[in-house]
Amino acid sequence: MAVKEFEKPELKEYSDVPLLEKKATAHLAPFKSKEEFQSSLGYPGELVDNWQDAALDKMGDLLKKYRSLRVYLDSCIQCGACTDKCHYYLGTKDPSNMPVGRQNLLRSVYRRYFTLPGKYFPKLVGAVDLTKEVLDDWYSYYHQCSQCRRCAVFCPMGIDTAEISMAAREIMDSVGVGQKYCNEIIGKVHKIGNNLGLPEPALADTLEGLEEDVKDEIDIDVKYPLDQKDSDILLVTPSADFFAEPHVDGLIGYGKVFHQAGLSWTLSSHASEAANFGMFIGSYANMRKLAMRIREAALDLNVKRIVFGECGHAWRVAYSFLNTLAGPFDFLDPKYPVPQHICEVTYDLIQKNVLQFDKSANDDMVVTYHDSCNVARASNMGDVIGGQFTIPRDIIRATTNHFYDMDESTIKEKTFCCGGGGGLLTDDLMELRMKGALPRMEALKRVVDDYGVTHMAAICAICKSQFSKALGYYGFEIDQIISLHQLVGNALIMNKKEL
């Protein structure tokens, strides 16, 4: 799809908070999901006749199921602390992209129908009727939230806009207004097993090709096994890892780590996708159905551990939700947390001196690290607080000689989203994606200028895909984004055992 021309934001040396421009991105809305994809997910195919009542019923239902939604709709003080925290606001200047502005789209309707003052004094408390215009605003602006939770970190009440945008998407889906990108993808996973719709034979073929490539390069038979029963480890990784640069370099790296550590592992064609887009649309039922594939694969392949590859929101669903959605995992080896992140595996092996590195193999790169939002703000690694920040950095330091962090206000729990998360990584939202990438690009530019940084490592398929576009858009090279396990794979000394 051709992207409409839009004004390109300027990369400034120091980011500033723009003055607001009302409705600046009201025109941005992703393509709507067609009937067949809606119905396969259990939603109506088009806007239902009594959609107002149905939407309010759904809202009432969610208010009883999610404490977060209820407490967050009640508790906002409208203090404004979040107003300059969202990358989409900073990039688009649209006040409905301020976290509180986005929340208020739903909150004003909640107040109108579910609170006493809103019923009797709507104007006083900013309550509004649920009209078609409001529904259209919901569709636009709840698809301009990447659910990255940066606002939730800064909010004095801990209000998480992601919870509200997930609820809004679930309400819209339930009245027949769904987003094409997410719902088509979820349909593909339900049917085939992964986001790319890659069936088992194609997957086997791809992995075989990968083995040949690695053999050609380092003359060692590193295996990338598929559906190998009784393996110790089931690796669940985003399907992007099977295909595109720079993702596939990460997968090559995981394989090298397993090979060198002598671990038996396998991929699964049934659970050939780590990503769980059910979270993006706020659908517990769909999220659970997707997560169950992983449980089924683990049982079927009789593995002892589950390890996830580099994928941000997949790791959120894995770390924070998998035990809830598809647990208990009492059939797995209790010595290991369920599930584990590939970075935890690699880090542990480094600590045990199982892996040795020749850092000079990465000397052509000066590296910085992008904390992916869902890893940074919705999960952890290891068993210490903040492990999700230290473990990836420790791996980078173990595998490279040149590492510099970006500005403190843009990393770790304060990290900026890449601009493509939360189900927005679709061409029909390209303007939003490019504008939303602005804060990260500005932070990157500073370390490029100050330290000569050449590459940015990430551990998220969405981040990697998004940056492949955004880097080019802002005048960098698109191959400056790399997988963290590419660094590992490059520097790993593979012949140690033979020595």
Next chain:
Amino acid sequence: MSLVTIIYGSLFYFATLILFAGIAYRIYEYATIPAPLKIPTPPAPKTKRGVAVRLFREVVFFESLFHSAKWTWLFGWLFHFALLLAFFRHLRYATDPVWFWVSWEIVQAAGHYAAYMMLLGLLGLLVRRIFVDRVRHISAPSDYLILFLIIGIALSGLLMKWYPTDIFALKQFILGLIYFNWSELPSDFMLLLHLGLVLLLMIIFPYSKLLHAPGLFFSPTRNQTDTARDSRHIADWARKLES
């Protein structure tokens, strides 16, 4: 018994009922709605004790707000802390004999100067609401009115220094309400204004954004432990999906 006494006395009972029953009901609602997923934000504690420490820091120091918006933090914290000090000072009107620590000079003096601090904080918040374009954009009439209401309470309270009332009679009135043995309320304008605004605040509390006070304790991003992998966290309605 004067009409003013009857009206204010009745309103006090009414407002107290709304405030306490209203907040109790909200807390009941918040406590009984399940949080089906683990969503704590970093740095997320691993233990309940850690959660208690985290909430203590949020409630006492407004830690997240400090990292987020320094001016809002400064004015907001000044206001809330002044409110606490003023509350302590006012306990002398409702305790008999006056609790020993309430009668301490430092508690009384701090409570007095707190009025200035409170006004400073509130005016700061008001100025921010009016002049920062992002905050002005999100402000509903009720956001200004609540600020004006509390400014009115602070100002009328402070002005009683220059428009004094019979505080002995006032205390008899308050104690009379507590022990169901009513006595006359002095009918000085500034006192009636001050009490009237406080009553209004009590009544709107459970129906307004003032619910942020109980809400913070039920915020899953702040009150959950980071233990998703260690033990299975599941809501009753979600468990039903499994059968």
